[in-house]
Amino acid sequence: MFLNYLALCMILIVLVILFYTFIYIHELPYESAKHRNHPQQDAIYVACWLSLFTLHAIWPLVFLWALSHKDDSATAETESGTANHSDLLTRLAQLESRIKEMEQEASGKPAKGARGK
Structure with missing residues (x-):
């Protein structure tokens, strides 16, 4: 049992x-x-x-x-990270200069390097 x-x-x-x-x-x-x-x-x-x-x-x-999917985000960042960084820095510098020009135009002062109309 x-x-x-x-x-x-x-x-x-x-x-x-x-x-x-x-x-x-x-x-x-x-x-x-x-x-x-x-x-x-x-x-x-x-x-x-x-x-x-x-x-x-x-x-x-x-x-x-x-x-079927491979996570390549880590390898893609290391390969193209420096190129993206320099591109971003260039773009940031351009945007900063445009902002300064707009601020100077808004205050009535002529911007540096601005062409007269």
Whole structure:
């Protein structure tokens, strides 16, 4: 009698472990999309749950979809960061000079380098 209850408990434990393993594997595409900062990670999450209704027939496609995006923001900043920085500094200097000219025109004084009309 005791062995029957022990066997029943072992079967229930194995079923619970299998269920949670199944859910863990099922969530892998969403976790990889979240890790890669995929722009469509919410849609991938929904597609993971929808794949349950297709008996995971679309799960490989969802997994490939999640892996299709690579977060290149860190490498792009290091490669073109100095070029963008110098462009921004140039643009900032131009805007500052235009603001000074506008302030001088508004106060009635002629701006430096301004052409007379």
